[in-house]
Every structure is written in structure tokens, then in C-alpha cells.
Amino acid sequence: MSVTSVCLELGASLGHVQDGSYDSRGLFKDWDWFGREGLWGFVGMALSLAIIVGVCSVVPILFVWVERRGSGRIHQRKGPNRVGPFGLLQTLADGIKLMFKEDIIPANASRFLFMIAPGLVLAGVFAAFALLPLSSTGVIVDAPLGIYIIAAVLSLEVIGVIMAGWASNNKWAILGAMREAAQMISYEVPMGLCILLAIICHDGELSLRAMSENQAGGFLNVGNWLIFSNPLFAFPAFVIFFIACLANTKRAPFDLPEAESELVSGFHTEYSGIRFSFFFLEEYASMFLVSAVTVMMFLGGWNIPFVPGEMLTGGFVGEVLAIGSTLVKTFFLVWVMIWVRWTLPRIRVDQVMTLCYKYLTPLAFLCLLGSCFWEA
Amino acid sequence: MNFTSTPTGPLGLSRWLRNIVDTVRTTVIGMSITIKYFFTKPVTYEYPEQRMPVAPRYRGLHYLEQDICIACRVCEKACPIDCIEIRFERHPGNVNEWFEFSLDYNKCMHCELCCYPCPVDCIHMGREYSLVKYDRSELIVDLMAWDGMRDKDHVTIQAAIDKKKKKAEEAAAKKAAQAAKAAADEPSAEDENEGEDEE
Amino acid sequence: MSQLTEERMLDSGEKELVLDVRTQDMEINMGPQHPATHGVLRVVLTADGEILTSADPHVGYIHRCAEKVGENVDFDGYIPYTDRYDYLSAMNNNVGFALVVEKASGLEVPPRATWLRMIVSELNRVASHLLAFGTYGIDIGAITPFLYGFREREWVLSLFEKICGARLTYSYAFPGGVINDAPGGWFDEVLKFCDVFDRKWREYDDLLTRNKIFIERTKDVGSVTADQAREFGWTGPCLRGSGVRYDLREAQPYLFYDQVGFDVPIGRGEMGTVGDCWDRYWVRMAEMLQSTRIVRECVERCIKDTTPGEVMAKKPKTLKVAANEAYVGIENPRGELGHYLVTDGGAQCFRIKVRGPSFTNVSCLAKLLPGTMLADAVAIIGSIDIVLGEVDR
Numbered sequence: 012m013s014v015t016s017v018c019l020e021l022g023a024s025l026g027h028v029q030d031g032s033y034d035s036r037g038l039f040k041d042w043d044w045f046g047r048e049g050l051w052g053f054v055g056m057a058l059s060l061a062i063i064v065g066v067c068s069v070v071p072i073l074f075v076w077v078e079r080r081g082s083g084r085i086h087q088r089k090g091p092n093r094v095g096p097f098g099l100l101q102t103l104a105d106g107i108k109l110m111f112k113e114d115i116i117p118a119n120a121s122r123f124l125f126m127i128a129p130g131l132v133l134a135g136v137f138a139a140f141a142l143l144p145l146s147s148t149g150v151i152v153d154a155p156l157g158i159y160i161i162a163a164v165l166s167l168e169v170i171g172v173i174m175a176g177w178a179s180n181n182k183w184a185i186l187g188a189m190r191e192a193a194q195m196i197s198y199e200v201p202m203g204l205c206i207l208l209a210i211i212c213h214d215g216e217l218s219l220r221a222m223s224e225n226q227a228g229g230f231l232n233v234g235n236w237l238i239f240s241n242p243l244f245a246f247p248a249f250v251i252f253f254i255a256c257l258a259n260t261k262r263a264p265f266d267l268p269e270a271e272s273e274l275v276s277g278f279h280t281e282y283s284g285i286r287f288s289f290f291f292l293e294e295y296a297s298m299f300l301v302s303a304v305t306v307m308m309f310l311g312g313w314n315i316p317f318v319p320g321e322m323l324t325g326g327f328v329g330e331v332l333a334i335g336s337t338l339v340k341t342f343f344l345v346w347v348m349i350w351v352r353w354t355l356p357r358i359r360v361d362q363v364m365t366l367c368y369k370y371l372t373p374l375a376f377l378c379l380l381g382s383c384f385w386e387a
Numbered sequence: 388m389n390f391t392s393t394p395t396g397p398l399g400l401s402r403w404l405r406n407i408v409d410t411v412r413t414t415v416i417g418m419s420i421t422i423k424y425f426f427t428k429p430v431t432y433e434y435p436e437q438r439m440p441v442a443p444r445y446r447g448l449h450y451l452e453q454d455i456c457i458a459c460r461v462c463e464k465a466c467p468i469d470c471i472e473i474r475f476e477r478h479p480g481n482v483n484e485w486f487e488f489s490l491d492y493n494k495c496m497h498c499e500l501c502c503y504p505c506p507v508d509c510i511h512m513g514r515e516y517s518l519v520k521y522d523r524s525e526l527i528v529d530l531m532a533w534d535g536m537r538d539k540d541h542v543t544i545q546a547a548i549d550k551k552k553k554k555a556e557e558a559a560a561k562k563a564a565q566a567a568k569a570a571a572d573e574p575s576a577e578d579e580n581e582g583e584d585e586e
Numbered sequence: 587m588s589q590l591t592e593e594r595m596l597d598s599g600e601k602e603l604v605l606d607v608r609t610q611d612m613e614i615n616m617g618p619q620h621p622a623t624h625g626v627l628r629v630v631l632t633a634d635g636e637i638l639t640s641a642d643p644h645v646g647y648i649h650r651c652a653e654k655v656g657e658n659v660d661f662d663g664y665i666p667y668t669d670r671y672d673y674l675s676a677m678n679n680n681v682g683f684a685l686v687v688e689k690a691s692g693l694e695v696p697p698r699a700t701w702l703r704m705i706v707s708e709l710n711r712v713a714s715h716l717l718a719f720g721t722y723g724i725d726i727g728a729i730t731p732f733l734y735g736f737r738e739r740e741w742v743l744s745l746f747e748k749i750c751g752a753r754l755t756y757s758y759a760f761p762g763g764v765i766n767d768a769p770g771g772w773f774d775e776v777l778k779f780c781d782v783f784d785r786k787w788r789e790y791d792d793l794l795t796r797n798k799i800f801i802e803r804t805k806d807v808g809s810v811t812a813d814q815a816r817e818f819g820w821t822g823p824c825l826r827g828s829g830v831r832y833d834l835r836e837a838q839p840y841l842f843y844d845q846v847g848f849d850v851p852i853g854r855g856e857m858g859t860v861g862d863c864w865d866r867y868w869v870r871m872a873e874m875l876q877s878t879r880i881v882r883e884c885v886e887r888c889i890k891d892t893t894p895g896e897v898m899a900k901k902p903k904t905l906k907v908a909a910n911e912a913y914v915g916i917e918n919p920r921g922e923l924g925h926y927l928v929t930d931g932g933a934q935c936f937r938i939k940v941r942g943p944s945f946t947n948v949s950c951l952a953k954l955l956p957g958t959m960l961a962d963a964v965a966i967i968g969s970i971d972i973v974l975g976e977v978d979r
């Protein structure tokens with residue numbers, strides 16, 4: 012999906028919000044920023060931006076810690092344990108170190124592109140965070156086309172990566188960037204099919220918030236979770252979507268763009284200091300994002316067993332519970348990503364394509380077709 | 388020769404399904420192994436605080452029992468890369484004034500070859516292994532236990548010198564007496580007593 | 587950019603249109619500082635996208651004149667230098683040089699020393715193959731097997747530390763025997779290690795060897811037929827991976843290898859073609875089990891047949907060898923390590939020539955890499971398991 016389509020869709024969905032044709036339930040909705048002009052609109056924007064940036068930078072720090080400690084335990088070693096309790100502040104310390112490191116730009120690099128590429132990569136994820144609901148009102152922009160915009164905005168990343176690879180004037184970097192482009196674009200096919208499946212199963216809802224609400228109720232408030240209500244087709248689709256997410260976030264076994272044993276460091280070989288940390292942040296932020304999207308679509312959103320769905324969509328306690336349950340599920344998926352990374356070898360670049368087009372795409376089609384009949 | 392790595396055979400339905408099953412099965416097996424180790428205790432040592440116990444025969448940094456060392460330079464010769472340097476001066480009374488027994492740890496490869504041939508078994512390899520220094524020159528380590536000479540060495544040397552002097556005096560007196568006794572005799576060997584210095 | 591430039595007649599009578607689409611092959615410099623080249627190997631690759639069109643290995647970055655040094659130090663003094671050509675199998679190197687000096691000088695080695703040499707050689711083979719296993723995992727992208735391999739390897743190194751005092755450069759076997767007898771309880775620990783290791787080996791098998799992704803990455807990649815392998819001059823697991831049953835321990839037994847029972851695993855093309863990366867890898871894995879089997883038997887014989895303490899032959903302080911020449915090849919973890927020694931009656935080698943297995947094995951890269959993908963290149967280099975310390979010496 013190209014930049015233009017992203018802009019068009021974003022505009023369209025915002026338009027929806029404004030003309031009242033969609034029951035929007037964004038965070039601070041009562042403040043009605045888009046209706047206001049001048050200072051208050053600005054303050055609202057600034058506030059939501061601050062929240063996004065805050066979440067976007069805190070969450071990766073946590074995940075980097077989880078990854079390091081977790082991999083340490085898997086390897087029967089200790090992992091970082093020096094800075095802060097259990098080494099929690101290690102990532103922060105590393106971040107500070109990266110900030111003070113020299114920002115090296117290779118002599119023959121395309122300076123401008125080299126400099127903006129990391130920002131562009133990070134911008135996609137930041138933007139997608141705005142559309143991510145954590146509870147029924149815990150969303151900054153509740154767009155009616157939510158899931159599509161997220162998919163579109165996420166794929167912005169590939170532009171930044173290609174830019175970084177090309178601008179570095181490094182052969183390993185360009186190889187990494189090419190791999191990234193091929194991989195990202197290919198894996199959007201099964202990903203899109205799985206999204207379609209979810210949309211069909213959720214009565215044509217495109218908003219993640221609505222999808223999650225749709226999964227309330229049923230047996231123990233679990234029965235309506237998509238993977239349980241449609242186990243034959245939605246469960247494989249969930250797995251396919253998760254695999255495609257792994258590929259999209261460049262996580263092992265799909266870490267070909269940065270494959271450290273083949274391409275040195277892939278597309279960010281030449282990056283150092285703060286610009287490198289942008290790529291680093293982006294990886295973990297997008298892990299969180301795609302996991303949250305998977306939870307919203309397939310794993311019942313914020314619904315918890317034994318707690319009636321209505322309780323989670325209203326009132327302060329319900330909100331907190333809902334956010335908590337979303338986060339717990341998301342963290343679990345992120346942990347699975349980490350766990351997979353420390354288990355599996357990397358696959359080869361042609362096998363990435365084979366896996367996508369010969370296995371995942373047909374399977375996703377089958378699931379899609381099957382659930383059409385299932386839902387009918 | 389053609390070494391290309393193309394997949395063999397067409398991808399039939401049964402192979403397609405088997406591939407999926409295999410992938411899922413082996414992935415699950417692998418993940419069960421890694422998660423099993425997730426719940427086990429780490430096996431590593433936290434280095435600066437915890438040190439790995441070293442074996443009794445560990446070949447670490449050398450230590451020298453300088454009291455026993457007879458400065459025979461056998462170790463210096465045995466070292467294949469000449470990283471031992473011995474400089475000393477032998478004083479009367481069989482006392483060595485040490486200037487240097489230095490080991491260049493920039494070069495030393497901890498092969499223990501210097502320790503085997505020592506006739507009095509006074510150079511050993513210790514259990515210390517940390518060679519962390521700020522400068523390369525700090526790695527040239529002096530193994531001498533004391534600086535040059537100890538106080539009691541001075542006493543020994545003094546005693547030896549006194550003894551030598553006394554002997555020389557005695558000899559001179561004897562010679563004088565002899566000379567007086569047999570005034571017109573042939574001159575006797577003068578360097579008779581010289582050889583006793585080194586004993 | 588493309589335009590029709592010429593028409594060509596093919597032999598079959600068809601007309602072929604040649605389009606002038608000029609793409610330029612990318613010349614990539616892999617190494618000397620590259621994570622996958624296992625040291626300072628430099629391979630100049632040309633790549634058409636991901637497909638390699640040519641490869642040119644450059645070696646010699648850590649040449650240390652080991653052979654020349656051998657002409658200037660005495661026989662004992664050269665042992666620490668042998669540690670350093672293949673630093674992952676230093677015990678075997680020590681044994682190799684000690685054997686050649688013994689052959690030239692006619693020194694008699696006490697039997698206990700020979701058994702101890704066999705035990706440490708086989709343990710070192712396990713340690714070396716464990717590292718090969720782990721780094722191969724890293725080459726393919728799995729990091730965890732590396733650390734699991736190291737966990738067991740550390741145990742072997744601790745065993746070595748107990749017997750000789752060093753963890754990497756052992757200098758344990760000298761002409762005439764070995765420096766130390768095994769300390770008390772050492773044999774028991776060795777046996778315990780063998781038992782634990784056999785259990786862990788099954789885990790490696792599940793975690794990496796049988797992993798579908800790993801199999802897909804390594805099967806049919808870099809296949810070498812038996813004839814090609816012989817042409818390359820390969821020895822060791824690489825040659826056996828191509829299906830040739832040639833193991834010096836079996837073909838020309840040295841030490842007491844003719845008195846112990848073991849199998850020689852060879853590649854059978856279990857996953858793809860014979861002699862692919864998976865086969866080479868598999869031979870190494872299977873050899874580790876054979877090694878523990880040999881170790882068990884050696885420990886038993888060593889305790890039963892020999893008297894403790896007799897581990898070094900009586901030899902003069904400075905060993906002098908009359909004018910003679912000798913060649914001894916031994917089965918190192920990476921192949922045949924040959925020492926060719928010429929003596930002239932002095933205390934030094936007149937000439938020592940080392941035939942390192944890694945050096946011979948690495949020569950295949952120029953033939954093996956073209957036509958494969960970049961990721962396969964890493965897999966192939968890893969499967970040959972070279973140690974650059976020995977390539978360059």
C-alpha cells in the first residue's frame with residue numbers, strides 16, 4: 012500500500028469521524044479536538060502525541076529487557092542484571108549511551124536520505140499506535156477503517172528501510188534493503204487475507220475496537236473469541252497472521268534484512284548512535300503493535316474469561332481491567348515472538364518467498380473461503 | 388561442475404502437507420526444549436564477583452620462590468619465546484643481588500615449559516589468571532620477591548668479605564712469615580686462594 | 587534501457603534474440619571481518635542479486651610462520667606452537683607432533699601415556715565438533731544451540747584444565763609421553779561427562795539437526811560428490827560427508843586405535859543429496875557419539891592395563907634426533923593433520939612441514955560457491971568448518 016492510499020484512507024476515516032456518520036469513541040472524545048480550533052485543538056494533539064511517543068518508547072525498552080533476560084534464561088545464563096533491579100534499566104542506559112555516541116555518516120552516503128530514513132521508519136509505527144485500541148475508549152483515533160490504516164501505515168516502514176539501505180552506500184546494506192522490500196510486500200498478501208477473514212467473521216467491522224467488542228459473550232466470555240468461535244479456519248488464520256507478522260517485523264526466523272551472520276547487520280550496517288537506536292526501537296514497537304492487532308482480531312481483544320463483556324466496556328474499573336487484559340495478551344504474544352527467535356534458525360531468502368506464496372497464501376485463501384461458509 | 392542448489396522434485400500435495408506437518412512438529416519440539424531451559428538455573432559465573440574455581444594444576448601467572456632460586460638461567464633458556472629475563476650480580480658469600488627476574492606477559496603463552504627443567508623447583512605457575520592492565524608495559528612483571536637484596540644478605544656478604552679479608556690477611560701473614568723464613572727461596576704461587584671466593 | 591542488439595543463430599536452427607540488458611554483478615568483499623567467516627578469511631564474491639557468480643578466497647591474514655619457528659626452537663619448545671595452528675583441537679595437534687618426533691627418534695612411549703593421549707584426543711574432538719555445531723547454528727541463524735554447545739564444551743575444557751592446567755592451548759602431549767598423569771577422580775568425571783553428553787546430544791538432535799528449517803537450509807546445498815571431494819583433497823568429516831569411508835584412525839591406525847571399537851559415520855544423503863551441507867554436519871554430530879564410545883573404552887583399558895605414574899619416557903634433557911625423516915598423519919577433528927619432519931642430529935627440526943586439513947578444505951570455495959545464494963555461501967563455509975589459525979599457520 013502506497014503513501015497516497017494511506018493518506019486517502021486516513022483522510023476518509025477522519026472525514027467519517029467529523030460528519031458524525033460513525034460512532035467514534037476515541038480517547039478524550041468529549042474534548043472534541045477536531046471540532047475545536049486554535050489552542051485547545053493544538054493542546055489535544057500535543058497530548059495525544061505525547062502519549063504515543065511515551066508508549067512507543069517505554070514499551071520497546073521493556074521488551075528489549077524481556078528479550079535479553081528471556082534469552083539469557085533460555086541459554087542458561089543470567090542476562091543483564093547490573094543497571095537497576097533485575098537489569099531493568101539496562102536498555103535505558105544503552106539508550107543514553109547511544110545518544111551520546113558519534114553519529115557517523117559515511118562519506119559517500121546520500122546524506123539527506125541517510126538522515127531521514129530512521130525517522131521515517133519510526134514514523135510509521137508511531138502513526139499506527141494512534142489507531143490502536145487498548146480498551147473500548149482507550150484509543151486516540153478510533154477510525155472506522157482502523158485495521159486497514161494500521162496495515163497501510165505499517166508498510167510505510169519498508170520505504171524507510173530501502174532508503175536506509177540505499178543511502179548507506181554499502182553493499183550489505185542494499186542487499187538487506189532489497190530483501191526487506193521483497194519480504195514485506197510479499198507477506199502483506201497472507202496478512203491481508205487474514206485481515207479479510209477477521210473482517211468477515213466480525214460482521215464486516217473494520218475497526219479494531221468494534222472487532223474486540225464483537226468477541227464479547229459466549230461460553231465464559233471466551234466462546235466468542237475468534238479462534239474459539241471459528242476454530243477450524245480462524246485458528247490456522249491466526250497462526251498464518253502471526254507468522255506474517257513475524258516476517259513484517261523482521262523477527263527471526265525472518266530476520267533476513269539484518270541477518271547478522273550473512274549481511275553483517277543488513278540495512279543498518281552503517282548506522283550508529285541515535286539513528287541506529289531508531290531502528291532498534293522500531294523493531295520492538297512494531298512487535299508490540301502487531302501483537303496487539305492480533306489480540307484484537309483473533310484473541311478476543313480485551314475480553315477475559317469469567318468477566319462479562321459489558322463490564323469491561325464501561326466504568327473506570329472495567330477500563331483498567333480491559334487495558335490490563337489487552338496488555339497481558341499482547342505481552343504473551345511478544346514473548347512467543349522472542350521465544351521463537353531464540354529457537355529457530357533463519358530461513359533463506361528464496362524459502363521466504365516459497366513459504367509465503369506456496370504455503371501461507373493458499374492456506375490463508377482456504378481459511379478465508381472456509382470461514383465464508385462457516386459464517387454464512 | 389554444477390553446484391546449484393535447486394529444490395529437487397516437484398512439490399506434490401503429499402509433500403506439501405508433509406512439509407507443513409514437519410515444520411510445525413519440529414518447531415514445537417525445539418520450542419519445548421528452549422522453554423525447558425528457561426526454567427532451569429543459569430550455569431554461568433558472574434565474573435568479577437564470582438570467580439570460576441580453577442584446577443590445582445591451573446597454569447596461571449607464575450610465582451617464584453626466590454629464596455631457593457639459584458639463578459641458573461635454565462628457565463630463561465627453556466622458554467621458547469624468551470620472555471624471561473634474568474639479571475643479577477653474584478656477590479661473595481654466594482648472594483645474588485637481583486636486578487631483574489622479569490616475565491613479559493605480553494609474550495608469555497603459559498606453556499609451563501620454564502617450570503619443568505628448574506633444578507631446584509622454584510618457579511611455578513600460580514592460579515591467578517587476570518591480566519587486566521591499563522598499559523602494556525604493566526604486563527612486564529617482576530617476579531622478584533624482594534628488592535635487590537635483603538638486610539640479612541648484606542650481613543652475609545659482609546661476613547663473606549670479612550672472611551675473605553681475614554683469609555687474605557692470614558695468607559699474607561703466612562706468606563710474610565714464609566718470606567721471612569726462607570728469604571732467598573723461590574716465589575710461591577700467589578693466586579692459590581683466589582678460587583675460594585665463589586664457594 | 588533494453589534494446590535489441592543482435593540476433594544469433596543457435597545450433598538447433600532457432601533464432602535467439604539477445605537483449606542488451608546490462609546488469610552489473612556486484613562485487614562484495616566478505617571478510618576479513620565478517621561474522622560468518624570464522625576468523626579472518628576473506629572471500630571476494632561477485633553476486634548477481636542474491637546469486638553468487640564467483641568467489642575467490644583469500645587467506646593468510648594470520649600467518650605466523652609456525653613452520654619456520656619450528657626450525658629455531660627445540661622439539662619440546664615447538665609443542666606450544668602446535669597448539670596454535672588449530673586452536674580448537676590443540677590436543678590432537680600436540681599428539682601429531684609428538685608422534686612424528688617419536689617416529690623419527692625412536693622414543694618409546696609408555697602405554698599409559700598413549701591411552702591418555704587417546705582419551706584427550708577424543709575429548710578434544712568432542713569439544714571441537716561441539717563448537718562446529720554451535721557456530722554452524724549461528725551461521726544458519728540459530729543462536730541458542732551455540733550456547734548449549736558451549737555449555738558442554740566448557741565441561742570438556744574443565745576436564746583438560748584438571749589434567750594439564752590449560753583450557754585452550756594445552757601443551758599436554760610431548761615427545762615421549764604426556765606431562766601429567768590424570769589426577770584422582772578424573773577418569774570418573776570423564777565417564778560421567780560421556781553419559782551426560784550422550785543425553786544432551788539427543789537434545790541437539792531435536793533442537794537443530796532435525797529442525798525443518800535447518801534441514802531446508804542445509805540439504806542439497808553445496809553438494810560434493812565423492813570424486814569431487816577427493817579432487818579437492820578433502821579429508822576428515824568433509825570427505826566422509828561425501829560418502830567416502832576414509833578415517834585415518836581406521837585406515838592407518840596410530841596410537842591404540844586398532845584396539846578399540848568404533849564406527850566411521852559417513853554421509854548417506856539422508857535429507858537430500860550425498861555430500862550436502864547437512865551430511866557434513868551430520869557426520870560431525872555422529873562422530874561425537876563415537877568419540878564418547880572410544881573414550882569409555884580407553885578409560886577402561888587405561889585403568890585396567892597400566893600403572894599410574896608412568897606417563898613419560900626416559901629422555902635426555904635436550905632431545906637430539908639423529909638425521910632422519912618421518913611423516914605422521916593423524917585424524918584431527920577437521921581432517922588429516924600431517925607432520926613431515928626432517929632432522930639433522932640437532933635439537934631442532936631441520937624442517938617441519940605441516941599439512942593442515944583446514945587449508946586444503948578451504949580451497950574448494952572458489953568451485954563450490956558460484957551458483958549458490960549468499961545465504962548458502964555462509965552455510966557452505968560453515969559446513970566445511972575451517973579454523974583460520976590452521977589455514978594460515
Ligand code: SF4
Pocket residue numbers: 465466467468469470471490494495496497498499500501502
Ligand atoms: S610459561 Fe612458557 S612462555 Fe611463559 S615464561 Fe614460561 S616458558 Fe616462557
Ligand code: SF4
Pocket residue numbers: 451455456457458459460461462463473504505506507508509510
Ligand atoms: S631455573 Fe629455577 S633456579 Fe634456575 S634461574 Fe630459573 S627459577 Fe631460578
